[in-house]
Amino acid sequence: MNKATLDVGLARTKIDRNIYGHFAEHLGRCIYEGVWVGTESAIPNTNGIRNDVVSALKRIKVPVLRWPGGCFADEYHWMDGIGPKEKRPSMVNTHWGGVTENNHFGTHEFLELCRQLACEPYICGNVGSGTVLEMAQWVEYLNFGGDSPMSRLRRENGRDEPWGVTYWGVGNENWGCGGRMTPEYYADEYRRYALYCRNFEGKNLYRIACGPSGDDEHWTDVLMKKAADQMDGLALHYYTSVRGPDRKRTGQATEFDESDWIDILRKGLFIEELVNRHSTIMDVYDPEKRVALIVDEWGTWFAVEPGTNPGFLYQQNTMRDALVAATSLDIFNRHADRIRMANIAQTINVLQAMILTDKERMLLTPTYHVYEMYTVHHDATLVPVDLVSETYAHDGTEIPALSCSASIDDAGKLHVSMSNLNPHRDIAATLDVHGRSCSSVSGRILTGTTMNAHNTFDAPEAVGPKKFDQAVVGESGVDITVPRMSVVVLEIA
Numbered sequence: 001m002n003k004a005t006l007d008v009g010l011a012r013t014k015i016d017r018n019i020y021g022h023f024a025e026h027l028g029r030c031i032y033e034g035v036w037v038g039t040e041s042a043i044p045n046t047n048g049i050r051n052d053v054v055s056a057l058k059r060i061k062v063p064v065l066r067w068p069g070g071c072f073a074d075e076y077h078w079m080d081g082i083g084p085k086e087k088r089p090s091m092v093n094t095h096w097g098g099v100t101e102n103n104h105f106g107t108h109e110f111l112e113l114c115r116q117l118a119c120e121p122y123i124c125g126n127v128g129s130g131t132v133l134e135m136a137q138w139v140e141y142l143n144f145g146g147d148s149p150m151s152r153l154r155r156e157n158g159r160d161e162p163w164g165v166t167y168w169g170v171g172n173e174n175w176g177c178g179g180r181m182t183p184e185y186y187a188d189e190y191r192r193y194a195l196y197c198r199n200f201e202g203k204n205l206y207r208i209a210c211g212p213s214g215d216d217e218h219w220t221d222v223l224m225k226k227a228a229d230q231m232d233g234l235a236l237h238y239y240t241s242v243r244g245p246d247r248k249r250t251g252q253a254t255e256f257d258e259s260d261w262i263d264i265l266r267k268g269l270f271i272e273e274l275v276n277r278h279s280t281i282m283d284v285y286d287p288e289k290r291v292a293l294i295v296d297e298w299g300t301w302f303a304v305e306p307g308t309n310p311g312f313l314y315q316q317n318t319m320r321d322a323l324v325a326a327t328s329l330d331i332f333n334r335h336a337d338r339i340r341m342a343n344i345a346q347t348i349n350v351l352q353a354m355i356l357t358d359k360e361r362m363l364l365t366p367t368y369h370v371y372e373m374y375t376v377h378h379d380a381t382l383v384p385v386d387l388v389s390e391t392y393a394h395d396g397t398e399i400p401a402l403s404c405s406a407s408i409d410d411a412g413k414l415h416v417s418m419s420n421l422n423p424h425r426d427i428a429a430t431l432d433v434h435g436r437s438c439s440s441v442s443g444r445i446l447t448g449t450t451m452n453a454h455n456t457f458d459a460p461e462a463v464g465p466k467k468f469d470q471a472v473v474g475e476s477g478v479d480i481t482v483p484r485m486s487v488v489v490l491e492i493a
């Protein structure tokens with residue numbers, strides 16, 4: 001009964017590699033320690049940025065990186081983060097632990113990080129507590145090559161050529177921490193800010209408006225009605241979490257039972273419902289799908305690790321997170337006609353991180369490994385899949401046991417990612433492939449021995465990808481057994 005029907009002949013839509021984007025905020029130990037250690041650090045670094053982290057992130061081919069927030073963005077004044085470090089003013093990071101931010105990691109350091117990663121920068125500007133002038137000057141500082149007050153300032157700070165930053169977010173969560181605005185008010189503000197973020201010297205900015213929180217369809221409707229003609233993307237935020245009566249996130253990242261397992265997986269899958277609902281509204285105003293739905297904050301959010309600063313949002317990462325990542329990425333792939341960027345929260349030491357650090361030590365999380373395995377889908381062409389899956393049920397909750405997406409790359413290799421969400425049962429399935437023949441299949445698998453399998457600083461390789469040999473070429477395509485709680489990526493030649 002478990003069958004995925006793939007039609008290569010219907011492959012049309014490119015899976016934008018920016019769907020595999022990331023998000024790094026001035027929050028907890030994401031930027032400071034996670035990325036930035038400073039040039040004097042004993043931790044090996046290049047221009048103050050740690051080498052181990054950069055080389056790990058290069059392996060997952062980070063295509064785009066969103067910065068400086070998050071809620072931090074709407075309190076951030078970029079001019080405090082340029083010039084000689086000893087002269088940079090500090091500020092209080094009121095959202096995240098009330099710690100003092102010394103502004104040593106600013107615009108130049110962020111662009112240096114992007115250079116080292118060879119990724120696109122995505123800058124989120126300050127609408128909540130900033131001004132139009134401030135954001136307009138930031139664009140000029142980064143993108144204007146001629147002679148102007150901002151380009152002179154940039155040159156005084158050691159950078160001659162403009163960077164030419166394409167992706168600009170006009171505020172963050174302006175319905176909440178970014179100003180508590182109504183959609184009507186924000187839409188007007190958005191139009192004003194977007195206008196003064198100029199296209200210098202042929203560099204067409206890609207302007208991203210603050211989008212809805214979760215299922216706020218009214219926000220999407222108002223923004224599309226009032227401002228769709230001025231935007232390239234609308235940013236949806238959705239976190240997979242459980243909230244207690246006080247609205248605080250509850251549930252531990254590593255201590256959970258099967259009810260928590262299925263509950264989080266179900267909530268992760270709910271993002272497809274959100275994508276469908278918001279896309280339907282966007283279709284009314286933009287049937288050509290010119291405006292992208294950008295999922296620029298998503299991922300799991302649990303209570304912080306015991307004993308850590310509650311404002312730092314530091315959490316571990318298990319096979320459960322890996323499955324939320326895999327199923328979400330499958331959903332984004334399948335909706336690649338509307339979703340052209342997604343940025344998981346966050347890159348290092350915060351929420352559903354790729355990397356955790358402990359001073360000079362570093363480990364890669366199960367989520368990191370999913371991103372590494374899924375690099376095959378970057379910029380490949382989506383192959384439509386019709387999936388018939390058995391269900392997995394526990395404690396009154398029922399979800400499809402299998403998740404799947406597929407793509408074909410320029411070399412004609414077909415890649416299929418398939419996950420099994422059931423923690424008890426291996427599942428035999430058929431991949432019925434139309435539109436091409438299959439002569440060989442190989443693959444890799446990510447799995448663990450328990451639902452909460454994870455990597456620690458003492459055992460950093462407990463969960464990692466391995467060669468997979470339970471798929472063979474069959475009569476109509478490929479026959480596979482997907483082991484319980486696993487993520488498999490196949491290459492079919």
Ligand code: AHR
Nearest residue numbers: 069070071072172173345
């Ligand atoms: O990612 C953590 C926070 O979640 C971000 O700062 C904010 O935008 C969202 O509420």
